[in-house]
Structures are given as structure tokens and as C-alpha cells.
Amino acid sequence: MAERNLKKEIQEKLQDDIMQSALSKFAEQYPGSRLNAYKDQDIEELRENLRQMKHDAVQHIDELADEFQASLEKRGTKVFRAKDGDEVKKILIDICKENNVKRVVKSKSMASEEIHMNECFTDNGIRVKETDLGEWMIALAGQRPSHMVMPAIHLNRYQCAKMFEKEVDHEVPGEDIPNMIQLARKTLRQEFLQADMGVTGANFGIAENGAIGLVTNEGNARLVTTLPRIHVVLIGYEKLIPKTEDAASILRLLPRNGTCQRMTSYMTMVDGPTKVIYKDENGRHVETDRKQYVILLDNGRLEAAKDPVLQQAFQCVRCASCLNVCPIWTLVGGHVYGHIYSGGIGAILTGLFHGVETFHEFSDLCIGCRKCASICPGKIPIPDLIDELRARYVKKYGAPGMDKTMFNMVLNDRGMFHKLLLKAGSIGSAPFKKGKFIRHLPLFMEELTKGRSLPTIAEESFRDRVERLSKKNPSKPKKRVAYFSGCNMDFVFADTSENVVKVLQSLDMEVVYPMEQACCGKPILGIGDREAGKETAKKNIAAFEKVQPDVIISACPTCTETLHETYMKLFENDPEWKARAAAFCSKVREFSSFVAEEYKKTGRLVHAKGGEKVTFHDSCHMKRGLGIYEEPRALIDATPGVELVEMHNCDKCCGMAGSFGMKYQEVSIPMLNEKVKNIQDTGATTAVVACPACMMQIGGGLDKAETGINTKHIADLLAEKL
Amino acid sequence: MEKVCRDWAKQAFGEGLVDAKYWDEFATNAQTAAAEVYKVKDFAAGEAKLKELLAQYAPKEIIAVGGEENPALHDIYERIGNDGTQIYTDKFDIYDHRDSADVGISTAEFCVAETGSLCVDNYSYEARVTSMLPFVNIVFVNANYIVKDVTVACQIIGKVFDKGYLGFVTGPSRTADIERVLSLGVHGPNKLLIIAVENVEGGR
Numbered sequence A: 001m002a003e004r005n006l007k008k009e010i011q012e013k014l015q016d017d018i019m020q021s022a023l024s025k026f027a028e029q030y031p032g033s034r035l036n037a038y039k040d041q042d043i044e045e046l047r048e049n050l051r052q053m054k055h056d057a058v059q060h061i062d063e064l065a066d067e068f069q070a071s072l073e074k075r076g077t078k079v080f081r082a083k084d085g086d087e088v089k090k091i092l093i094d095i096c097k098e099n100n101v102k103r104v105v106k107s108k109s110m111a112s113e114e115i116h117m118n119e120c121f122t123d124n125g126i127r128v129k130e131t132d133l134g135e136w137m138i139a140l141a142g143q144r145p146s147h148m149v150m151p152a153i154h155l156n157r158y159q160c161a162k163m164f165e166k167e168v169d170h171e172v173p174g175e176d177i178p179n180m181i182q183l184a185r186k187t188l189r190q191e192f193l194q195a196d197m198g199v200t201g202a203n204f205g206i207a208e209n210g211a212i213g214l215v216t217n218e219g220n221a222r223l224v225t226t227l228p229r230i231h232v233v234l235i236g237y238e239k240l241i242p243k244t245e246d247a248a249s250i251l252r253l254l255p256r257n258g259t260c261q262r263m264t265s266y267m268t269m270v271d272g273p274t275k276v277i278y279k280d281e282n283g284r285h286v287e288t289d290r291k292q293y294v295i296l297l298d299n300g301r302l303e304a305a306k307d308p309v310l311q312q313a314f315q316c317v318r319c320a321s322c323l324n325v326c327p328i329w330t331l332v333g334g335h336v337y338g339h340i341y342s343g344g345i346g347a348i349l350t351g352l353f354h355g356v357e358t359f360h361e362f363s364d365l366c367i368g369c370r371k372c373a374s375i376c377p378g379k380i381p382i383p384d385l386i387d388e389l390r391a392r393y394v395k396k397y398g399a400p401g402m403d404k405t406m407f408n409m410v411l412n413d414r415g416m417f418h419k420l421l422l423k424a425g426s427i428g429s430a431p432f433k434k435g436k437f438i439r440h441l442p443l444f445m446e447e448l449t450k451g452r453s454l455p456t457i458a459e460e461s462f463r464d465r466v467e468r469l470s471k472k473n474p475s476k477p478k479k480r481v482a483y484f485s486g487c488n489m490d491f492v493f494a495d496t497s498e499n500v501v502k503v504l505q506s507l508d509m510e511v512v513y514p515m516e517q518a519c520c521g522k523p524i525l526g527i528g529d530r531e532a533g534k535e536t537a538k539k540n541i542a543a544f545e546k547v548q549p550d551v552i553i554s555a556c557p558t559c560t561e562t563l564h565e566t567y568m569k570l571f572e573n574d575p576e577w578k579a580r581a582a583a584f585c586s587k588v589r590e591f592s593s594f595v596a597e598e599y600k601k602t603g604r605l606v607h608a609k610g611g612e613k614v615t616f617h618d619s620c621h622m623k624r625g626l627g628i629y630e631e632p633r634a635l636i637d638a639t640p641g642v643e644l645v646e647m648h649n650c651d652k653c654c655g656m657a658g659s660f661g662m663k664y665q666e667v668s669i670p671m672l673n674e675k676v677k678n679i680q681d682t683g684a685t686t687a688v689v690a691c692p693a694c695m696m697q698i699g700g701g702l703d704k705a706e707t708g709i710n711t712k713h714i715a716d717l718l719a720e721k722l
Numbered sequence B: 001m002e003k004v005c006r007d008w009a010k011q012a013f014g015e016g017l018v019d020a021k022y023w024d025e026f027a028t029n030a031q032t033a034a035a036e037v038y039k040v041k042d043f044a045a046g047e048a049k050l051k052e053l054l055a056q057y058a059p060k061e062i063i064a065v066g067g068e069e070n071p072a073l074h075d076i077y078e079r080i081g082n083d084g085t086q087i088y089t090d091k092f093d094i095y096d097h098r099d100s101a102d103v104g105i106s107t108a109e110f111c112v113a114e115t116g117s118l119c120v121d122n123y124s125y126e127a128r129v130t131s132m133l134p135f136v137n138i139v140f141v142n143a144n145y146i147v148k149d150v151t152v153a154c155q156i157i158g159k160v161f162d163k164g165y166l167g168f169v170t171g172p173s174r175t176a177d178i179e180r181v182l183s184l185g186v187h188g189p190n191k192l193l194i195i196a197v198e199n200v201e202g203g204r
């Protein structure tokens, strides 16, 4: 395959105004409609129930397949097992030949798209029609679906009308959607009536009786399984569930998350050959059992099912809600993912079915914001599985060269790194620098300052201030706190780090700063290099062991998450380091939650008189990674002279997401612009954040747009009022 | 007519699982799903409601199932025919008129309150085309047969589902594939009209 130019593809999609307006409208409406469909339901209980059921099913995938096959054979169905798409196609063509099939109708099946099933029919002169309205239109235009549930969401009515015209050869007015619907009904009705064979996928397959379940709104699957005299089912092994009652676990969530309905119009279960009526050659009515063939598709599934991490992907019920809430998907749409499954889960499934190489082509498109993981009905930790696949890619092919060299320097020589940064930053000095920001950069670096100003590198890094600050440590400290700065808070936001220390000292904490500490390792772990990640982790653990702290504080949620959770996982199978990591990880605390706790103990966490309006942005890693969002709000509420006003979508990613924001300007800047607008709409004079990366992005956006709104880390806000 | 289960009430409904008290919840959710819901006290009232609806849609041809199992329905279908509307109830007749009929009349086994769904036993071909191909689908159901939620519904189905074809129908056929605008009647019925009979023994 030709090398893809992902950046160019993204550019094109960002300039597609029709798609942009459709997606942003949808992204805006979806979360509310979904919640509405769950009214009076315990969502978390339902999710856990589904996760458990699917998890258990995957552990027994082989037994379930045997039972499913035996159930069907007992009922008169012919069952095949296909290793890959080619085998499926061969089976299908044999079925068509044996039964003299000339016309095929299909209802939506992701598995059939995964293996490009339609090709095998057309290659053999068999007429095949998709019958799901969206899929039908897309197929007429020779396009690919851009969403698993709404394949034509990227088009408007006029574009749809043009597609209709390809099939009906007269003019179709785009204004009149009901007319188009009736035209599709009429055209496709004939396809149904004349088809010899119907092909469906399955939302689930029940082992105990061999039934398959089909969830649709249009009813096309009911017609595909009713009118033709042959029914073929293509079903992936991961769709198998033990019992009929287990279907409820899926059915209570799939429609709600997928289309914001309590139930779709049709939920159909077909078990074995069912009755069909047709007329024979002599025009006589015949009632007989329809022929049913079921093909179980492997295509990488059985291997992945045995993998303790990746098998979680099979908790997926293909509701596509992970796309609907993904800040990247809702900007770039489904096509740039390049394969049939898009979004975060799409990247994962593509990795499982088509290999890590194909996955790697678009694995950048997940920024790990965890929005999807918070609503996925099967509770799949999507970004973690993406990290896992990245790690496997790196293990196989090595880490990208450039990233690694940079990283080694960041890791091994912090002093040198600071000097280098200063030097690089100085190209941005006068006349470009204004206050603490660089507004423009010359030539090739200009891209970086297109939608945001960049912060300047601190003249004096935090590490150089430590000695001076230590002198103010209390003489009889309550606790010994070791501060982990992370890169940003050391080199860029050194003033904020200083404020972190001041706040902690005001709580009678002794603050120490182990000089040998390095980067938390997230950037290198993010690209999948776990070996380098482990080296970094060891360096940090050793550095902090030396100072014997009671608590380890970080004011960066991404660092906190890495230190607190990822380090634990990294050394799971390392007897020597496991205990050391556990001791380290258990001490790690995020700054604002720690301070809120201490304030509370000393009676300081109480409402203070308000004043100037401030708004708070939830960082992805803080809210969904660490589950911290109440504490910073409580701190703001307890700060005299300020008053919290919430912004719209306060927990939506600001677009920085580590180095993503620098690498994919074109995606990052629209996300930032939305955030800037939401902040402006509150009328606040200050945007408060608890994450240095968000501070860099939002601060840069607010400055570039000349809003006059300040950006402060919560530590800055607290320190000012001490 | 071939069915997954001959007698759902006897073989599938367990103690306390099915109850008329869920009516309001069922009706609200069915209406949210764009179904029309009419509760009638007996089959006589049901027949009156049916005729009223038929007058509204003025079908040239009707296909209807459920008369074989239910004498009350059988008689109603006969009277509709006698009144001069073409109504087909034989499976081969239904086959011949499946694409030309304007109204299909069918039956459901029970209702699901949580979702406003009807559980339909569609083993037979004629039951499926009757409920899917005409533009209007009118469904008779016992108003006392309502389960609380989908979990209970699947438990009940699990007791009797050994082979065949069944499922939930929730409102008419719909799509939002063009600009996410809700449009009804894309492949299946444009209208789903539910007549729920409270006292199935009375009024005959």
C-alpha cells in the first residue's frame, strides 16, 4: 500500500464544511440524548453487567463456538468456520453455485465490510445490494461508511440526493427527505422480493440454542431474513454469548448508547432454518424450511481472545458511542482512520484483524483523553489497549528515531536540556516575545504559533530555585513532601512550581526536591517504548527513595497518573522492582486533591466571599484518569475574592494532549478554539487549570486570541491569596 | 400458524413476571417510540377501534394473521371481509398479496414496559410479511401481559425459544441516515397501531 499522508487527509476533512457542521452538531447533541435514554436506569450497574457477561464469554470462546455450532446443526443449519476473508468468500461462492443464486440482499454487517465481502459477489456476476439506507447510498457512490451506526453522517441531503440519482436515473430533489425515503423503500422493496439469498451479520449469537440477534431500526434485517429462500449469517466468534437471557445485558445498553433509544424499532432473533413461502417453477405455492448457513469468522479473533489485555476489545457491542464522544473523531470523521472500523475502538480492532502495522498508520489519532472509556457500554479501557498495541509495535519495529534521541536527552541531562530549550526559545525573543508568551516564530517554526502563543522558557529553571526555597521550610514540619515537578513545571512554569512549594509550606509541610528526578516517562511510554519507560521509572523511584518522603506530590495530573498507576503496571512481573514501585506509587498524590484534604483537616475548606469570576477546565487525565474534579472546585470556592462559573463542556479536551498538540496543529487548534470560546462565554477573567499542559495550550490560545483572560494553575491562585 | 410457542401464557410467563400494572409505563414508552396505543376493554371494543382505524386508512387490501389461534379475531376478520374490504388470512393468499396490501393485522405475545416494545412470535412467514410489508401494521395484544423490563423479557423468551423467529417491535420502521432527520416507514411499516385488550374473554 502506498504510504499514507495522514496530515493531508486530515486537512481535507477539516475543510469539508458539510461534514464539519454535521459532526459538531451531533457531538453537541449526543451526550444529552444518551443520558435521556438512560433515565431511571443505573448506568454503571448495567455497564458492569455487560462487561462481566462478555468478559466471561470470551474466556470460553472455544466451548461457546462448539455449542453454538452443535445447536445449529441439530436444527438443520449448515455451519462453517472460516479462518479469514478469503475462506469466507470461497464458502459464499460455493453456496451461491449450489443454490443457483443470482441476487443477494444484505443487511448491515461490519464483519462483511471487514473482509470486503461484496467483491466476491460482483466478481462472480452476482447482484448484491446493501439494504440499510445509509450503506446503500454510500455503496451507490462507491464511498466508504464514516461511522459504524450512521454510515452517511458526513453527507448532507443534497449529496444524498445525488447518490439516489445514480440508481433511479431521474432528478431527485434534495429538499425533500421523506420523498427520498419513499424512493428508497420502493427501489429496495423490489430487491428484497427478487433476492434469492439474504446475508446478515449478527449482534450476538446464542450458544444454547443457536439463535442470532439482529438489532436494527429500518427493519431491513427482518426483510433480509424473511423474503429470500436462503439466509447466510456471517458472525465473528466474539459475538457468542451463552444463553438467551444474556442477550438482555447487551440489549439494555446497545440501543441507548448507539442511537439514544431505549430500544431500536426491531430486535430480531432467528434460530435455525425458519419457514419461507415461494412459488415453484410451475407457479405452485411451496412452504418449506429456509436454508440457513452460518459462517463463524476468525480473522485474528481467536488469537486475540487468548490475550489477557487485548481480549477486552471483545467486550465491544459496536454501538459506536466511543466515536460520538471522541474529540478527534468528531473533528476529522471516520474516513481518515483508513479502515472499516474507525475511532479508538476502530484502531484497536484494525490492529487485531489486520495487524499492528495497519494499526500504526493511524494510531496517532488517539490522544488518550479517556472520554470514550467513560461511556463505553462494555467498559473497554480503549486508550490503554491502544497503548498496548503501540508497545507491541515498538517491540517489533523499534521506537521512531527522532522521538527517542530527544527523549534520551530529556531523561539523562536535565541541566543541558534546559540550556538547549533556552537557546531555542531565544529565537523567539524580541520582537516576537510579549510578556510570558511567544506570539510568532520565524519560518518553519511558524506553524507552531499559528493558533496559540507559546510560553517562554523560564530564565531560571525550578531546579535552580530549590536551594533558595528550601530555606523557608517549617522547622517542625507535619509531613515531609517530596515534589515531583515533571518537565513543564521545571522548565516552563517554574513560577507555578514555586507556588506549589509555597502552598505546601503554608500547610506546615517540609518540601524536598530530589535533584536526580527525571521526566515521568509518559512521552516515551506514549509512543510505546516500555523498555525506555522502565529505565526512567527506575531512575525516579531510586531518586525518591533516597529522601524518604511521607508523600510525593505532583501538580501535573499526567505525571501523577504515570507515577501512581503506570509504574505499578510496568513492574508487575519484575520481582526486584515490584515492591519498590509499590512503595513509591502508594505515596504519590495529585497536588489539588492533597491540598483540599489538608485544608479540610484544618477547617480551611469553607466557602469564602466571592468576587472576580473564574472558570475551571478539567484536564482529561485529572478527571477521567484520576477521578479528581470536585477538589479543585472546592479549593476555588474556599479562595476569597473569586467566584467559580462553569463553562460549557468543561471536561472536553483542550487539544494539547502531550506532544499531539504540536504534531497535529490542524486538529489541536480547532479543539483549542472551541475551548477558548467556551471560556469567553462565561465572562470569567481567569481560566483556572490544574495541569501544565492544559495551561500551555489554553494560556497560549487565550493570549493569541487577545482575550485578556488570564490562565492560572490552581497553585498560582492559592498562592496569591496566602 | 407455526409458532415458537403454542401457549406463551402457560409455558413461558412465570409467577409474577407479567402484570397489568405496568400499563402506563409501557404506553408512554411505546408512544415515545412513535407507536399509537389504544387500550380497549374487550374484543367488541377492539373491533370498534379497529374499524375506526381502518376507516381512517381506507385500505384496499388487508392481510391478517392470528385468526387461527384466536376465535375472536377470526370472527372480526370475517366481519371485516363481509363488510366489503378485501382481507386475506390464508398463508398462500397472504403471500400473493404481501406487496400490495396496505394494512397488515397481526398479534403480539406480550409487552415490555421499560422500552415500549411488543414481543412478537414470528416463526411463520405469513406473520412476518403481515407485520413488515404493508404501510400500516395494527397489532392486537393482551393488555395484562406486560413485563417490567428487557431482562425479564429475555428470561421469558429463554424458557421457550428452541427454534424459529421472534423478537421485539418498538414503534414503526425508522431511519435517521439522511442528516440525522428522523423518517418513518423506510422498509417496514410507517405506522404501528397497538390495540391492547383488557378482557380477552368478554364481549364476544
Ligand code: SF4
Binding pocket: A315, A316, A317, A318, A319, A320, A321, A322, A323, A345, A375, A376, A377, A378, A379, A380
Ligand atoms: S468500544 Fe465500547 S463504545 Fe466503542 S463501539 Fe464498542 S461498545 Fe461501543
Ligand code: SF4
Binding pocket: A322, A325, A326, A327, A328, A329, A343, A344, A345, A365, A366, A367, A368, A369, A370, A371, A372, A373, A382, A383
Ligand atoms: S481516549 Fe479520547 S482520543 Fe482516544 S479514542 Fe478515546 S475519546 Fe478518542
